[in-house]
Amino acid sequence: MMSLTPLAVRFNMENMVIVGNSKFWTDNNILYCQFRSREVNYKIDVDKIELFIKVIDRLCNGKPMPFLIDLRNAQGALTRESANLLSNSPILKKLRISEAYLINSIGVRLVINSYKRIYEPTTPFVVFNDLESAKEYCLDARSRY
Secondary structure: OOOOOOOEEEEOOOOOEEEEOEEEEEEEOOEEEOOOOOOOOOOHHHHHHHHHHHHHHHHOOOOOOOEEEEEEOOOOOOOHHHHOOOOOOOHHHEEEEEEEEEOHHHHHHHOOOOOHHOOOOOOOOEEEEHHHHHHHHHHHHHOOO
């Protein structure tokens, strides 16, 4: 079994993991990722991305799923190395069916579009302003997979 840093990770229930200000869980064969950082200058480094990948791998248990990524009220940025790891991870490549991004600001929309264009253009994605539409997209992507 993989090891997760005990101080950085809390398990709320069998299918939910909290890592700092981030929360990961599965429901109805959708992987939910919720990020809540209010620090404008926060940089998500490679170590944090590696931990996120381990958590996602554990939650998906080898089963490909659509990812619903909630970036409402999230601030900060990926380093170039982190973005490369996130986009090129063999684990994530085999698990990602599609990505639904949930946002509430134009700035985050611009960051997502840039990331997808530069680092990871292959996984289908859509940006949403409401949770229900994002869930519907994920359910549709899962049924087409």
